[in-house]
Amino acid sequence: MISHEDSERLNQAVEQLPDKYRVPLVLAYYNDASYDEIATSLSTSRNHVGVLLLRARQKLREELE
Amino acid sequence: MSHLTALQCLMLADSALSSAEVAPLQLHLETCPTCADRLQAVTNERQVIQAVLTDDAGVTIPEKLPAFKKPVGLRNLAMANLATGLVLWLAQFMWKTLFGELIVNAFTRLTAIYIPDTYDLVVSTLLYFFNEGTTMIDNYFEIIAAGLLVISLAGLAVFLGRSRMMFVSCLLLAITMVTTDEASALDVRHDQDMLTIAAGETVSDSLFVAGETVVIDGIIEGDLLAFAQRVIINGEVRGNVLTAAESISIFGQVNGTVASAGRTVELGDAIVDGDFWAAARKITIDRGSRVTGNATMASESINIAGSVGRDGYTFAETVEISGSIAADLEAFARQVSLIGEARIGGNLRLRTEHEREDSLQQSPAALVGGVIEFVDMPEELRDENRYTTPEFYFGQLIRLAGAFIVGLALLWLLPRLRYVELEGGTEGFKNAGIGLVALVSTPIILLLVAITLVGLPIAAIGLFTWILAIYLAKVLLASVIGNMIIDSPDRGPALPLLAGLVVIVVATNIPGIGGILNFLLTVIGFGLIYQVVDREYR
Numbered sequence: 001m002i003s004h005e006d007s008e009r010l011n012q013a014v015e016q017l018p019d020k021y022r023v024p025l026v027l028a029y030y031n032d033a034s035y036d037e038i039a040t041s042l043s044t045s046r047n048h049v050g051v052l053l054l055r056a057r058q059k060l061r062e063e064l065e
Numbered sequence: 066m067s068h069l070t071a072l073q074c075l076m077l078a079d080s081a082l083s084s085a086e087v088a089p090l091q092l093h094l095e096t097c098p099t100c101a102d103r104l105q106a107v108t109n110e111r112q113v114i115q116a117v118l119t120d121d122a123g124v125t126i127p128e129k130l131p132a133f134k135k136p137v138g139l140r141n142l143a144m145a146n147l148a149t150g151l152v153l154w155l156a157q158f159m160w161k162t163l164f165g166e167l168i169v170n171a172f173t174r175l176t177a178i179y180i181p182d183t184y185d186l187v188v189s190t191l192l193y194f195f196n197e198g199t200t201m202i203d204n205y206f207e208i209i210a211a212g213l214l215v216i217s218l219a220g221l222a223v224f225l226g227r228s229r230m231m232f233v234s235c236l237l238l239a240i241t242m243v244t245t246d247e248a249s250a251l252d253v254r255h256d257q258d259m260l261t262i263a264a265g266e267t268v269s270d271s272l273f274v275a276g277e278t279v280v281i282d283g284i285i286e287g288d289l290l291a292f293a294q295r296v297i298i299n300g301e302v303r304g305n306v307l308t309a310a311e312s313i314s315i316f317g318q319v320n321g322t323v324a325s326a327g328r329t330v331e332l333g334d335a336i337v338d339g340d341f342w343a344a345a346r347k348i349t350i351d352r353g354s355r356v357t358g359n360a361t362m363a364s365e366s367i368n369i370a371g372s373v374g375r376d377g378y379t380f381a382e383t384v385e386i387s388g389s390i391a392a393d394l395e396a397f398a399r400q401v402s403l404i405g406e407a408r409i410g411g412n413l414r415l416r417t418e419h420e421r422e423d424s425l426q427q428s429p430a431a432l433v434g435g436v437i438e439f440v441d442m443p444e445e446l447r448d449e450n451r452y453t454t455p456e457f458y459f460g461q462l463i464r465l466a467g468a469f470i471v472g473l474a475l476l477w478l479l480p481r482l483r484y485v486e487l488e489g490g491t492e493g494f495k496n497a498g499i500g501l502v503a504l505v506s507t508p509i510i511l512l513l514v515a516i517t518l519v520g521l522p523i524a525a526i527g528l529f530t531w532i533l534a535i536y537l538a539k540v541l542l543a544s545v546i547g548n549m550i551i552d553s554p555d556r557g558p559a560l561p562l563l564a565g566l567v568v569i570v571v572a573t574n575i576p577g578i579g580g581i582l583n584f585l586l587t588v589i590g591f592g593l594i595y596q597v598v599d600r601e602y603r
Binding site: 007010011014025026028029030034035046047049050051053054055057058060 | 072075
């Protein structure tokens, strides 16, 4: 799991994420957009937004390992 | 209900589920501390990410949002197929560029579907390698062998915990062993036209020969490997004979086993002290010829006028026996004729799909020492439309059920696999290419391992792993396809897996193109395995 101690590295890792993962992550956790709003913005489904966020988090964890 | 999936956990933590979707999950959470802990961890993680993003003013979103369209139906599968097809085409194109007319010629011949012509192909390929490519192939194999040796020794050194000096010594030894041009125990000869080992000549090593016509009048003390349009052996081969030719005639003596494939294979007044293996349109063992071991033959027409010292196995339309078989004869044939004073010392087991009384003709003087037994042809050898039999559908159901159980086990053991998706674009091409290379190169590497370095046990384990990977590749692909078809956040893995498996089983059984689809799907599946392994490794 990601912890506060990693905040600086986490920030770098977020910036390095591919747009595919970074954009939904930022929309969800920075802009507080709902899954449905993100799905509409990205022309995709709510569940796919979930999968993208899941992957984004996995990648962040891998980067911080 | 079962534990929450990672996706359910995330969507619940992010308040992205409807109340109807949340209710059953809440019920489960009340009774499952494991899932409750996981949910708490995911929620905490969200807070950490939010804190970091909020603190940082430099968070950017592109002005123009990239297209994120979720694959519509099986679009990605189609794209992956296209990518795989293109990779195959590129590989073929490169191969053609490398070997020019030889391969063009080869494909023309292969598409003629005239099996004996493939012997021409084998001959011209071998001649090409001898004339043009021997050095290149030698170097290539040396590099592979050196690579394998170095890898093996490195692994051994690490495993044994030896010192660096020891490892370096092993490495140097490996390189020296591979690059030293040792005297070959194989005598290689080739000729565009006729190649003869004259009557007085003795070849003390094994002999590898290729040419239009190969005639062996002398003595070969080792094995004989002959590839030509016509192979004639009048002399003596003290080892084994391995030959592929349009026409193969053996009039001399072979002390070992004969394995031959051609349009016609003839033993004329020949002595074969080992076993005799032959596949040809017509196989003849003439009167005066003797096979001391077993004789296994596949052909349209087999004529045995000589003698076979042990068992006979024949796969043919018609089998005519006027000579003798000392032990049993097992015949897969439309018709077996025992002519004149034919002798079969043991049992005659005849496997046929035709009427029994028409299948065996026996002259009054012919003798079968044991019993004559008629056995129905095995199901897979019967000449009938498999789609019309209930067994086919039952078999496919069993196959589906087996793959389903394996798939569920796989997804249970490795839950991350549920969220694997087919990549498009460059990644798709890369994965398809790597999948193809892995699928094709593995058996070649295993063969090299088997004959060069570590030996058969490692190769056998590798072969088993390769076959398992072919199976699992399609199971994994089925899960991915299923996820494309069925899209629901609270789904378990079972329904998508089943849907994907149905698609794959149907696709691979389409008459005509099922085989090609099977290959393409396997390549894509191999690419997916690479994708997963690569992601995990990183």
